[in-house]
Amino acid sequence: MFILENISQLETAIAKALKIRPRVQFVNFGRYQVSGSKGYYTVVCRKDESGQKVVACGCKGAEKGLVCYHAVSALSLHIGLAKQRQTATI
Ligand SMILES: [Zn+2]
Numbered sequence: 001m002f003i004l005e006n007i008s009q010l011e012t013a014i015a016k017a018l019k020i021r022p023r024v025q026f027v028n029f030g031r032y033q034v035s036g037s038k039g040y041y042t043v044v045c046r047k048d049e050s051g052q053k054v055v056a057c058g059c060k061g062a063e064k065g066l067v068c069y070h071a072v073s074a075l076s077l078h079i080g081l082a083k084q085r086q087t088a089t090i
Helices: 007-020 069-089
Strands: 002-004 024-028 031-036 039-047 053-057
Touching: 002 007, 007 069, 024 069, 031 069, 039 069, 053 069
Parallel strands: none
Antiparallel strands: 002 053, 024 031, 031 039, 039 053
16 A cells, blocks of 8 residues: 555556556546456555545555555546546536
8 A cells, every 4th residue: 555645656556557557547537457467466556544645556565555556556547537527527
């Protein structure tokens, strides 16, 4: 699990995601299934009580607090959906 503060912390994982191009399946808003080396991992994107963006993935790397490519793959979909939602409410 990690807290999303700026895009630069994601750069390495984005490069990996672009190379591997995992499949991202939408479960519901904020919850996604991303394909990895050992099947699908669940990635959860949410805002905590203090408004920080928290991203959690079920893989080993994320357990250690690393930004994994599953998380950034899910995030790219999540951010797109969040923007759509914002424009929908205007
Ligand atoms: Zn992961």
